[in-house]
Amino acid sequence: MLNQLTDSLNFNATALTLRSERQRLIASNIANADTPGYTARDFNFSDALSQATGRTSSAQTPLGGGARLKMTASQGGHMGLNGVSGQAAGARPELNYASAAQTNLDNNTVDMDRERASFADNTVRYEATLRFINGQVRTLNTAITGQ
Amino acid sequence: MSMFKIFNVSGSAVSAQTQRLNVVASNLANADTVAGPDRQAYKARHVVFSTTPMGEVGTAGVNVSQITEDNSPGRRVHDPKHPQADAEGYVTYSNVNAVEEMVNMISASRSYQNNVEVMNTAKTLLNKTLQMGQGG
Numbered sequence: 001m002l003n004q005l006t007d008s009l010n011f012n013a014t015a016l017t018l019r020s021e022r023q024r025l026i027a028s029n030i031a032n033a034d035t036p037g038y039t040a041r042d043f044n045f046s047d048a049l050s051q052a053t054g055r056t057s058s059a060q061t062p063l064g065g066g067a068r069l070k071m072t073a074s075q076g077g078h079m080g081l082n083g084v085s086g087q088a089a090g091a092r093p094e095l096n097y098a099s100a101a102q103t104n105l106d107n108n109t110v111d112m113d114r115e116r117a118s119f120a121d122n123t124v125r126y127e128a129t130l131r132f133i134n135g136q137v138r139t140l141n142t143a144i145t146g147q
Numbered sequence: 148m149s150m151f152k153i154f155n156v157s158g159s160a161v162s163a164q165t166q167r168l169n170v171v172a173s174n175l176a177n178a179d180t181v182a183g184p185d186r187q188a189y190k191a192r193h194v195v196f197s198t199t200p201m202g203e204v205g206t207a208g209v210n211v212s213q214i215t216e217d218n219s220p221g222r223r224v225h226d227p228k229h230p231q232a233d234a235e236g237y238v239t240y241s242n243v244n245a246v247e248e249m250v251n252m253i254s255a256s257r258s259y260q261n262n263v264e265v266m267n268t269a270k271t272l273l274n275k276t277l278q279m280g281q282g283g
Contacts, residue, residue: 016276020149020272023153023272024149024152025205027269028206030157030160030262030265031207031209031265032160032198033261034196034209035197036196038198095205116261119268123268127272130279133280134279137280
Protein backbone atom coordinates (compact mmCIF):
# COMPACT_ATOMS: atom_id res chain seq x y z
CA MET A 1 0.00 0.00 0.00
CA LEU A 2 2.67 2.48 1.03
CA ASN A 3 4.85 1.81 -1.98
CA GLN A 4 1.85 2.46 -4.21
CA LEU A 5 1.55 5.85 -2.58
CA THR A 6 5.09 6.81 -3.43
CA ASP A 7 5.59 5.07 -6.79
CA SER A 8 4.60 8.07 -8.87
CA LEU A 9 6.58 10.33 -6.57
CA ASN A 10 9.65 8.21 -7.29
CA PHE A 11 9.19 8.69 -11.01
CA ASN A 12 9.02 12.45 -10.65
CA ALA A 13 11.99 12.46 -8.30
CA THR A 14 14.08 10.65 -10.92
CA ALA A 15 12.94 13.14 -13.54
CA LEU A 16 13.86 16.03 -11.25
CA THR A 17 17.34 14.60 -10.64
CA LEU A 18 17.92 14.21 -14.37
CA ARG A 19 16.66 17.74 -15.01
CA SER A 20 19.15 19.11 -12.48
CA GLU A 21 21.94 17.04 -14.09
CA ARG A 22 21.07 18.56 -17.44
CA GLN A 23 20.89 22.02 -15.93
CA ARG A 24 24.40 21.57 -14.59
CA LEU A 25 25.64 20.29 -17.93
CA ILE A 26 24.24 23.27 -19.82
CA ALA A 27 25.70 25.61 -17.20
CA SER A 28 29.12 24.04 -17.90
CA ASN A 29 28.62 24.61 -21.61
CA ILE A 30 27.72 28.26 -21.08
CA ALA A 31 30.66 28.73 -18.72
CA ASN A 32 33.04 27.34 -21.34
CA ALA A 33 31.69 29.39 -24.24
CA ASP A 34 35.07 31.12 -24.64
CA THR A 35 37.40 28.21 -23.89
CA PRO A 36 39.42 27.05 -26.91
CA GLY A 37 38.92 23.39 -27.78
CA TYR A 38 35.92 22.81 -25.49
CA THR A 39 33.25 20.46 -26.83
CA ALA A 40 29.69 21.07 -25.69
CA ARG A 41 27.88 18.10 -24.13
CA ASP A 42 24.27 17.17 -23.61
CA PHE A 43 22.10 14.08 -23.23
CA ASN A 44 18.80 12.86 -24.58
CA PHE A 45 16.42 13.40 -21.69
CA SER A 46 13.71 10.89 -22.64
CA ASP A 47 16.28 8.14 -23.20
CA ALA A 48 17.98 8.90 -19.91
CA LEU A 49 14.66 8.92 -18.04
CA SER A 50 13.50 5.63 -19.48
CA GLN A 51 16.91 4.15 -18.75
CA ALA A 52 16.83 5.38 -15.16
CA THR A 53 13.28 4.20 -14.49
CA GLY A 54 13.82 0.87 -16.27
CA ARG A 55 11.31 1.39 -19.06
CA THR A 56 12.11 0.48 -22.67
CA SER A 57 12.40 3.40 -25.00
CA SER A 58 12.64 1.78 -28.44
CA ALA A 59 9.15 2.97 -29.39
CA GLN A 60 9.66 6.44 -28.01
CA THR A 61 12.52 7.54 -30.25
CA PRO A 62 11.15 7.78 -33.76
CA LEU A 63 13.56 10.61 -34.63
CA GLY A 64 16.59 9.26 -32.87
CA GLY A 65 17.63 7.00 -35.74
CA GLY A 66 16.91 3.76 -33.89
CA ALA A 67 18.58 2.28 -30.86
CA ARG A 68 22.23 3.09 -30.32
CA LEU A 69 24.64 0.23 -30.17
CA LYS A 70 26.37 -0.12 -26.84
CA MET A 71 30.00 -1.14 -26.53
CA THR A 72 30.53 -4.31 -24.59
CA ALA A 73 32.51 -3.94 -21.39
CA SER A 74 33.72 -7.42 -20.54
CA GLN A 75 36.45 -6.29 -18.16
CA GLY A 76 36.61 -3.75 -15.40
CA GLY A 77 38.99 -1.38 -17.17
CA HIS A 78 37.04 -1.14 -20.44
CA MET A 79 35.95 2.35 -21.33
CA GLY A 80 32.45 3.23 -22.48
CA LEU A 81 31.77 5.65 -25.32
CA ASN A 82 31.98 8.59 -22.97
CA GLY A 83 35.31 7.88 -21.42
CA VAL A 84 33.67 6.72 -18.20
CA SER A 85 34.12 3.15 -17.13
CA GLY A 86 31.93 0.93 -19.26
CA GLN A 87 30.31 -1.00 -16.47
CA ALA A 88 29.42 2.03 -14.40
CA ALA A 89 27.94 3.88 -17.34
CA GLY A 90 24.45 2.50 -16.77
CA ALA A 91 23.91 4.63 -13.67
CA ARG A 92 24.45 7.96 -15.43
CA PRO A 93 22.82 9.41 -18.52
CA GLU A 94 24.75 8.81 -21.70
CA LEU A 95 26.44 12.07 -22.64
CA ASN A 96 26.74 13.08 -26.26
CA TYR A 97 29.07 15.60 -27.83
CA ALA A 98 27.67 18.51 -29.78
CA SER A 99 29.13 19.37 -33.15
CA ALA A 100 29.75 22.99 -34.03
CA ALA A 101 26.85 24.85 -35.63
CA GLN A 102 29.33 27.19 -37.26
CA THR A 103 32.96 26.26 -37.60
CA ASN A 104 35.44 28.47 -35.80
CA LEU A 105 39.18 28.58 -35.42
CA ASP A 106 39.42 27.69 -31.74
CA ASN A 107 37.46 24.39 -32.10
CA ASN A 108 34.87 25.43 -29.53
CA THR A 109 31.50 23.84 -30.29
CA VAL A 110 29.33 25.81 -27.84
CA ASP A 111 26.46 27.43 -29.72
CA MET A 112 25.34 30.12 -27.27
CA ASP A 113 21.86 30.49 -28.82
CA ARG A 114 21.21 26.79 -28.57
CA GLU A 115 22.56 26.58 -25.02
CA ARG A 116 20.49 29.53 -23.85
CA ALA A 117 17.38 28.01 -25.38
CA SER A 118 18.07 24.61 -23.83
CA PHE A 119 18.74 26.27 -20.49
CA ALA A 120 15.42 28.16 -20.53
CA ASP A 121 13.58 25.03 -21.69
CA ASN A 122 15.15 22.91 -18.99
CA THR A 123 14.35 25.53 -16.33
CA VAL A 124 10.66 25.53 -17.23
CA ARG A 125 10.50 21.75 -17.29
CA TYR A 126 12.28 21.52 -13.94
CA GLU A 127 9.65 23.83 -12.45
CA ALA A 128 6.92 21.76 -14.07
CA THR A 129 8.27 18.60 -12.47
CA LEU A 130 8.41 20.42 -9.14
CA ARG A 131 4.76 21.37 -9.55
CA PHE A 132 3.80 17.77 -10.29
CA ILE A 133 5.50 16.69 -7.09
CA ASN A 134 3.84 19.46 -5.09
CA GLY A 135 0.48 18.53 -6.55
CA GLN A 136 0.93 14.89 -5.62
CA VAL A 137 1.97 15.82 -2.10
CA ARG A 138 -1.14 17.97 -1.79
CA THR A 139 -3.29 15.09 -3.04
CA LEU A 140 -1.73 12.73 -0.52
CA ASN A 141 -2.24 15.25 2.26
CA THR A 142 -5.88 15.63 1.32
CA ALA A 143 -6.30 11.86 1.33
CA ILE A 144 -4.59 11.52 4.71
CA THR A 145 -6.44 14.28 6.49
CA GLY A 146 -9.74 13.45 4.75
CA GLN A 147 -10.84 17.03 4.32
CA MET B 148 22.18 17.72 -5.20
CA SER B 149 24.03 18.20 -8.40
CA MET B 150 22.74 21.70 -9.07
CA PHE B 151 24.90 23.21 -6.33
CA LYS B 152 27.85 22.59 -8.66
CA ILE B 153 26.42 25.21 -11.00
CA PHE B 154 27.62 27.90 -8.62
CA ASN B 155 31.15 26.51 -8.77
CA VAL B 156 31.07 26.20 -12.55
CA SER B 157 29.53 29.59 -13.30
CA GLY B 158 31.53 31.20 -10.53
CA SER B 159 34.77 30.02 -12.08
CA ALA B 160 33.61 31.37 -15.44
CA VAL B 161 32.69 34.72 -13.92
CA SER B 162 36.07 35.06 -12.25
CA ALA B 163 37.87 34.06 -15.46
CA GLN B 164 35.90 36.70 -17.37
CA THR B 165 36.74 39.25 -14.68
CA GLN B 166 40.41 38.50 -15.17
CA ARG B 167 39.99 38.92 -18.91
CA LEU B 168 38.26 42.25 -18.32
CA ASN B 169 41.11 43.29 -16.02
CA VAL B 170 43.68 42.51 -18.69
CA VAL B 171 41.64 44.45 -21.25
CA ALA B 172 41.49 47.40 -18.86
CA SER B 173 45.25 47.45 -18.33
CA ASN B 174 45.83 47.11 -22.08
CA LEU B 175 43.51 50.03 -22.83
CA ALA B 176 45.03 52.13 -20.05
CA ASN B 177 48.48 51.56 -21.53
CA ALA B 178 47.44 52.03 -25.14
CA ASP B 179 49.41 55.28 -25.42
CA THR B 180 52.35 54.37 -23.22
CA VAL B 181 55.69 55.36 -24.70
CA ALA B 182 58.84 53.28 -24.50
CA GLY B 183 61.09 54.21 -21.59
CA PRO B 184 64.86 54.55 -21.65
CA ASP B 185 65.19 50.76 -22.12
CA ARG B 186 63.31 51.07 -25.44
CA GLN B 187 60.68 48.58 -24.20
CA ALA B 188 57.14 49.82 -24.58
CA TYR B 189 54.18 48.16 -22.84
CA LYS B 190 53.24 44.86 -24.46
CA ALA B 191 49.58 43.91 -24.83
CA ARG B 192 48.56 40.92 -22.71
CA HIS B 193 46.00 38.25 -23.44
CA VAL B 194 44.41 35.64 -21.16
CA VAL B 195 44.27 31.97 -22.19
CA PHE B 196 41.24 30.06 -20.91
CA SER B 197 41.28 26.36 -20.23
CA THR B 198 38.71 23.87 -18.95
CA THR B 199 38.98 22.48 -15.42
CA PRO B 200 36.96 19.39 -14.59
CA MET B 201 34.98 19.76 -11.36
CA GLY B 202 34.22 16.32 -10.06
CA GLU B 203 31.59 14.56 -12.12
CA VAL B 204 31.63 13.92 -15.87
CA GLY B 205 30.39 16.89 -17.83
CA THR B 206 30.91 19.39 -15.02
CA ALA B 207 33.56 21.69 -16.36
CA GLY B 208 34.63 25.06 -15.04
CA VAL B 209 37.00 27.59 -16.53
CA ASN B 210 40.31 28.92 -15.33
CA VAL B 211 42.93 31.22 -16.77
CA SER B 212 45.83 28.92 -17.55
CA GLN B 213 48.26 31.65 -18.56
CA ILE B 214 48.58 35.27 -19.58
CA THR B 215 50.58 35.72 -22.75
CA GLU B 216 52.41 38.81 -23.93
CA ASP B 217 51.93 40.05 -27.46
CA ASN B 218 55.41 40.29 -29.01
CA SER B 219 54.50 42.17 -32.15
CA PRO B 220 56.50 45.40 -32.62
CA GLY B 221 55.13 48.58 -31.10
CA ARG B 222 53.71 51.52 -33.03
CA ARG B 223 56.49 53.88 -34.15
CA VAL B 224 55.72 57.54 -34.70
CA HIS B 225 58.09 60.15 -36.08
CA ASP B 226 58.20 62.94 -33.50
CA PRO B 227 61.74 64.34 -33.02
CA LYS B 228 60.60 66.89 -30.41
CA HIS B 229 59.27 64.18 -28.09
CA PRO B 230 61.49 63.72 -25.02
CA GLN B 231 61.52 59.94 -25.50
CA ALA B 232 62.43 60.05 -29.19
CA ASP B 233 65.38 57.91 -30.26
CA ALA B 234 68.35 58.98 -32.40
CA GLU B 235 66.32 58.84 -35.63
CA GLY B 236 63.49 60.87 -34.08
CA TYR B 237 61.05 57.98 -33.67
CA VAL B 238 58.91 57.36 -30.58
CA THR B 239 57.85 53.78 -29.84
CA TYR B 240 54.35 53.38 -28.44
CA SER B 241 52.85 50.18 -27.02
CA ASN B 242 51.50 47.53 -29.40
CA VAL B 243 47.94 47.62 -28.01
CA ASN B 244 45.24 47.44 -30.68
CA ALA B 245 42.40 49.50 -29.22
CA VAL B 246 39.70 48.10 -31.53
CA GLU B 247 40.66 44.53 -30.66
CA GLU B 248 40.54 45.35 -26.97
CA MET B 249 37.10 46.95 -27.23
CA VAL B 250 35.74 43.84 -28.98
CA ASN B 251 37.36 41.69 -26.31
CA MET B 252 35.72 43.81 -23.62
CA ILE B 253 32.23 43.50 -25.12
CA SER B 254 32.64 39.74 -25.47
CA ALA B 255 33.85 39.40 -21.88
CA SER B 256 30.98 41.48 -20.55
CA ARG B 257 28.37 39.43 -22.45
CA SER B 258 29.85 36.16 -21.18
CA TYR B 259 29.86 37.55 -17.66
CA GLN B 260 26.18 38.47 -17.92
CA ASN B 261 25.30 35.03 -19.28
CA ASN B 262 26.95 33.29 -16.37
CA VAL B 263 25.36 35.57 -13.79
CA GLU B 264 21.98 34.79 -15.30
CA VAL B 265 22.71 31.07 -15.12
CA MET B 266 23.53 31.43 -11.42
CA ASN B 267 20.35 33.43 -10.77
CA THR B 268 18.23 30.80 -12.47
CA ALA B 269 19.90 28.03 -10.52
CA LYS B 270 19.28 29.95 -7.30
CA THR B 271 15.59 30.37 -8.10
CA LEU B 272 15.24 26.69 -8.91
CA LEU B 273 17.02 25.62 -5.73
CA ASN B 274 14.81 27.92 -3.66
CA LYS B 275 11.73 26.38 -5.22
CA THR B 276 13.13 22.91 -4.59
CA LEU B 277 13.59 23.79 -0.93
CA GLN B 278 9.90 24.68 -0.69
CA MET B 279 8.89 21.35 -2.20
CA GLY B 280 5.83 19.78 -0.56
CA GLN B 281 4.86 22.84 1.46
CA GLY B 282 1.67 23.34 -0.48
CA GLY B 283 3.18 25.97 -2.74
